[in-house]
Amino acid sequence: MNYHLLPFTFTRISNHEVLVNELGDMIISPFGTVYKLVNREPVDEELFKSLAANFFVSDTAIPVLSDIYALRLREKKRFLDQFTALHIFVLTLRCNQNCVYCQASSCNEDCTSVTMTMHTMKKAVELMFKSPSPYLTMEFQGGEPSLEPKLLRYGIELAEEINKAEQKNINYVLCTNCVDLTDEVMDICKQYKVMISSSLDGPAYLHNTNRGKKDSYEKVVAGFERARSILGHDQVSALMTTSELALDYPIEIVDEYRRLGFRSIFLRALNPYGLATTNPDWTDYTDRFIEFYKTALNYIIDLNIQGTFFIEEYAAIILKKMITPYTTGFVDLQSPAGIINSVLVYNYDGYVYASDESRMLAEFNDYTFRLGHVDEPYENIVYGKAAKNAAKYWSNEALAGCTDCGVRTYCGADPVRNHSTQNDLYGYRPASLLCRKNKAIIEYIISLIIERYDEVMPIFKSWLL
Amino acid sequence: MCCQPPLAVDDIEELYQENIERVMNAPKGLPMIGITGGEPTLLGDKLIDLVALVREQLPDTEIHILSNGRAFVDGNYTMRLAAAGGDKLVVGVPFHSDYCLDHDLIAGCKGAYNETMIGLYNLAGAGVCIELRIVMNAINYRRFVPMAQFIHHNLPFVGWIAFMGMEYVGYAIKHSKNIWVEPKSYIPELCEAVKYLAEWNYDVCIYNIPLCLLLEQYRKFAVKSISDWKNKFLDLCDECSVKANCCGLFSTSIKPYEGLKPID
Numbered sequence: 001m002n003y004h005l006l007p008f009t010f011t012r013i014s015n016h017e018v019l020v021n022e023l024g025d026m027i028i029s030p031f032g033t034v035y036k037l038v039n040r041e042p043v044d045e046e047l048f049k050s051l052a053a054n055f056f057v058s059d060t061a062i063p064v065l066s067d068i069y070a071l072r073l074r075e076k077k078r079f080l081d082q083f084t085a086l087h088i089f090v091l092t093l094r095c096n097q098n099c100v101y102c103q104a105s106s107c108n109e110d111c112t113s114v115t116m117t118m119h120t121m122k123k124a125v126e127l128m129f130k131s132p133s134p135y136l137t138m139e140f141q142g143g144e145p146s147l148e149p150k151l152l153r154y155g156i157e158l159a160e161e162i163n164k165a166e167q168k169n170i171n172y173v174l175c176t177n178c179v180d181l182t183d184e185v186m187d188i189c190k191q192y193k194v195m196i197s198s199s200l201d202g203p204a205y206l207h208n209t210n211r212g213k214k215d216s217y218e219k220v221v222a223g224f225e226r227a228r229s230i231l232g233h234d235q236v237s238a239l240m241t242t243s244e245l246a247l248d249y250p251i252e253i254v255d256e257y258r259r260l261g262f263r264s265i266f267l268r269a270l271n272p273y274g275l276a277t278t279n280p281d282w283t284d285y286t287d288r289f290i291e292f293y294k295t296a297l298n299y300i301i302d303l304n305i306q307g308t309f310f311i312e313e314y315a316a317i318i319l320k321k322m323i324t325p326y327t328t329g330f331v332d333l334q335s336p337a338g339i340i341n342s343v344l345v346y347n348y349d350g351y352v353y354a355s356d357e358s359r360m361l362a363e364f365n366d367y368t369f370r371l372g373h374v375d376e377p378y379e380n381i382v383y384g385k386a387a388k389n390a391a392k393y394w395s396n397e398a399l400a401g402c403t404d405c406g407v408r409t410y411c412g413a414d415p416v417r418n419h420s421t422q423n424d425l426y427g428y429r430p431a432s433l434l435c436r437k438n439k440a441i442i443e444y445i446i447s448l449i450i451e452r453y454d455e456v457m458p459i460f461k462s463w464l465l
Numbered sequence: 466m467c468c469q470p471p472l473a474v475d476d477i478e479e480l481y482q483e484n485i486e487r488v489m490n491a492p493k494g495l496p497m498i499g500i501t502g503g504e505p506t507l508l509g510d511k512l513i514d515l516v517a518l519v520r521e522q523l524p525d526t527e528i529h530i531l532s533n534g535r536a537f538v539d540g541n542y543t544m545r546l547a548a549a550g551g552d553k554l555v556v557g558v559p560f561h562s563d564y565c566l567d568h569d570l571i572a573g574c575k576g577a578y579n580e581t582m583i584g585l586y587n588l589a590g591a592g593v594c595i596e597l598r599i600v601m602n603a604i605n606y607r608r609f610v611p612m613a614q615f616i617h618h619n620l621p622f623v624g625w626i627a628f629m630g631m632e633y634v635g636y637a638i639k640h641s642k643n644i645w646v647e648p649k650s651y652i653p654e655l656c657e658a659v660k661y662l663a664e665w666n667y668d669v670c671i672y673n674i675p676l677c678l679l680l681e682q683y684r685k686f687a688v689k690s691i692s693d694w695k696n697k698f699l700d701l702c703d704e705c706s707v708k709a710n711c712c713g714l715f716s717t718s719i720k721p722y723e724g725l726k727p728i729d
Contacts, residue, residue, distance in 0.1 A: 025618055049564035050611050054618070064579045068586055068619065325618045461664045 001040045003057045010034050011406025013443050014450040023072050024321050024409040025054045028450055076327050076409075079334055079342055082133035084382075086331065086343040088356055089124060089138065089155060091116050091145040093348060097177055098212045100243065105363035106143045115148060116348040123374035124346035125158045129166055130378035131344075139173040139197075141356070143348075146176045149184045156192050173197050178223025179216065186230050193235075196227045200238040200260070201246060202253035210243045224260065233261070241268050247288045250296035254303075254310075264311035265300075267293050269437060271357065272421055282421075286433040290440045301448075304459040316463045318442055321410045323449075323457075324464060331355070333412035333438075337394035339369070340387055350374050352381050354390060357416045368419055390415050393425040401429025407442040411435075481511055488519050497527040506536035513542075517549040527553045529596075534558035535577055537584030540591075547591035555624065556588055557596040562605045563615035571604055571644070585620060594624040600631055602644040606651035609658035617665055626662055628655055629690075630673030633718035648678050649724040656683050676711045677726050684710075691715060701727055 008021045017034055019027040029047055036043050037057065051057045055069055063069060093114035095106035107114060116124075128136060138159055140152060156172060163170060172194040174185075188194065201207045204217035211217075227236045238260075240246075240253060257265045269289045272282060293314075300312045317330045331338025339354035346352055351370050353359040358369030369390060372381035381387070393415040396402035402413065417434050418427030429435045448456045491498070498519055505512055512530075519528055528550050537543040537556075547554065558581060561571035565578035572578070588595055597620065599605070599612065609628070616626060630648055633641075648655075655671070656679070662669040663686070671679070672690035679687060689712045697716035702708050705727035714721050 023618075046607060046611070049562075049567070049608065052565070053563035053611070053615055065582055068582060071586065072619065325621055458664050465666055 001042060003040070003052075003059050004061045005037060006055050006058055006063065008056050009404055009406045009408055011443070014447045016450055018406060018446055018450075019051075019056060020406060020409055021055050022409065023055065023069070023076055023325070026322060026446070027051060027054065027056060072325060075325060076321075078327055079329050079338075080336065082135070084131040084340065084342060084344050085133045085135050085329065086137045086139060087124075087128040087131070088141055088343065088345040089116070089121070089145075090141050090345060090347045090359060091143070091148045091151050091155075093143040094147050095142060095144040095177075096147065096179055097144070097216060100210050100212055105360065109147065114143070114348055116151060116346075117350070118151070118154060120346070120348070120350045120374050121151060121155045122158060123350075124352075125155055125162065127346070127352070127374060127378055127381070128159070128344075129162055129168075133168075135169045135171075137171045137173060139175060141175045144177055144179075145174060146181060146185045149182065149188060152185070153188050156188065156194070160192070171195065176223075177216075177220060178227060179219045181223050181226055186227070189227070189231055189235075194231075196231065196236045198224065198227075198236065198238045199241065200224075200256070201240050201243065202249055202256045206243075206246055206249055206253070209245055210241075221260065238262060239266055239268060241270060242289055242292060243270065244285060247285075247292045250292050251299050254296055254299055258303075258308070258310060263309060264313050264316075265296075266313035267296055268314070269293075271360075272417075282433055286437050290437060290444075293441055294444055297444075301456060301459060304462070305455060309462065311463045314441070315445055315460075318410050318445055319460050320464055322445070323460065332414065333410070335394070335396040335408075335411070335413045336391075337413045337415060339390060339394065339416060340371070340382055341394075344371075344382075346374060354387070355416055357420065361416070361420055366420075368425075369416055390425065393418070393427070399426065399429075401427075401432075401435070405429075405439070407439060407446070410442050411438050477508055477511070481508065481515070484515060485518065488515070488522055491523060491526075493523060493525075495523055495526045497529055498523065499529045499531065501531040504533055504536075505530055506532050506542075509542075513546050513549045516546060516554070520549060520551055525553070527555060529555045529557060531557045533572065533577065533581060534584035534588070535580040537587045538580040540587045543584070543587040543591050543593070547588075547593045550593070555594045555596055557598050557627075558585060558588075559598045559600055560585075560612070560616075560620075561600065561602075562608055563612045563619075564608065567604055567608070571600075571602065582619075585623075589622040595620075595622070597623045597626045598629055599627065600629045601646070601648070601651055601655065602631055603646040604644055606646060606654050609651070609654040610661060613658040613661040616662065617667070623667075625668035625670065627688075628659065628669070628671050628674075630671075630722075632673070632715045633720060634715070638719065647723045648674055649722070652678060652680075656680060659683060659686050673712055673715070675713065675722065675725060676707050677705065677728050678722065678724060687712065699725060701725065703727075 006021065008019050010017055010019045017029050017031055019029060019034065027050055033043055055063065093105060093107050094109050094111050096109050128138065145152060159170060172192055174189060174194050175197045178198045189196065198220065200220055201210045207217040208214055224236055246253060254265060297312050297315060300310055303310050317328050317333060320326060320328050329342065331342045334342065343355055344352060345356055345359050347359045350373055352372050352374060353362065354369040354371055361368065362370060369386060371386050372384050393399065394413045396408055396411060396413040399413060402408050414434060415425040419425045422428055516528055519526060561568040568578035569575050585595060597616065616623065659669050659671065669686060671687045674687060676684050676687055689710065691712045695715055695717050696713040698708065698713045699721060707728050
């Protein structure tokens, strides 16, 4: 047989060979298919037709429909089109909680000199408007940013003022633990339609243990209710972080989210930053997290089969890349990576960082991803030395251990994580726990599609509509 | 398998003048005008003039052009047609297979698939609403599910997708042994493909298949698609409870489908 192979990677899952092209289109085929294709031995006729139709093989070296291939690839990389959309403002490191896994080096409420100045806020907002993106998300983080209502109001009102001329579409997000939502903060949120993004780790015993407080759970849940009643039910979302203790409670955590009226959960692993690095055995944690994730995902799928609509957000992100022609704006699974391309962080200290994780490293005197200072020109920051250095390692298409990975198109590049865990922006995939986790989860989702297609596909589709 | 076989005559000028008159005399409240053939894009710029005339004379009438889509490989022509038609223009394009050689075989023309695919992208780029038509036959029915997946990944912009039962007339008879297949043979593939697309919220419908050949949960996709001047019912249809919603059969076909039965 006479044909050309187009770029694709492959892996073996559930006794099948899974072929994935650069567009994320997936062909599930019998063992030995790639060997036959490489050696031009005949394969099943219908399989061959699917490979030809979906840009895996071509009768010409350059496919006649390469323009369509290019348009589809552009759609898959659409997150690059308009440059940075997410702008994170770290208002302060002051916090009113003391979480065991804090990733942000927060400090006591009484601390001074860990809060952004008005001048920094002004410069940061001006830098944000330098981004060519017509959509901007201004996200306030901490510490606990609700402890700085005046700074919050100043930042939003300045953005509103500048936007009278700029006419961009701006969303505001306040990342708060909801423990102490004052009237002043609620007034700001209501006036400017600020979304609340909060944290809840699961049932009371789990949440309170993680937070190092006896009554955090009660306060947080009361805060949710208060925020929902003032701002609207859907204006409040919550994120969970899987502490070591949480690994034993996948079902209970999902049930807690349902009980509190959420229609989705993001099963999020711990990051090895900040206080979280004191966790003893990351390999053991990663393996246990993978099992935790599978158990919780299966439970969520069962809920959906029984008629309860409930989404697991991480799977939904991967599935969007896998079973649709579109992509997502999720910064942690992008190539080129989300840093700078999709996110910039303006820290309380007046410096601009490549990502949330980058500013956390800075708390440990690692300034690798410090892009510049808010007083510098925009170009110095996004085209500066630190940015250029990171850019060399931010495409998984060109990283050893990623380039030929069977599920590379569904994953992303993360030079910040490589640097923080392996002291090397390039990273060494065989020992990378991020690689281990992502690969296991992506392959597990594919195995569900192979083994339980009729059951899971209607559910997975419903999560993406 | 064309059911309106092409004639080797140059009838463009004569028919064009007739059609101009038809448009000028049409009632202003006409809901839809269909432009078909043969292949209407063979009129070239005259088709654009005709569409512009309809748009001018009948501003609220939907214009439905049935075309093999190959002429839209010319992006400029496509843009000009789209501009002439405005927002109430629909182009119906047959999509015979996701595999190019099968499509070319059914279309009877080498290279047709590639031109039609580029044409579909150009139509979408020009903002034209596309009706994707899959005429079901012996060559393509095994690929209905891969075709549905292909449409979702490569042609997600289409306005709707129609799976169409074949009229047993014209070239369909001449090439019968290669392309004719009884609907009952492809109903499982048809239903799975319809389910796949409907779950993604695509507007998907089934033309020309009597309701009794479909499982109950798929009857909602069936449309009364056969024009009243060429549809008919069998005697046994009189006992059927859903006859009023059924497309019936082509009176022009030389034999009815197998497996017809009244529904209680």
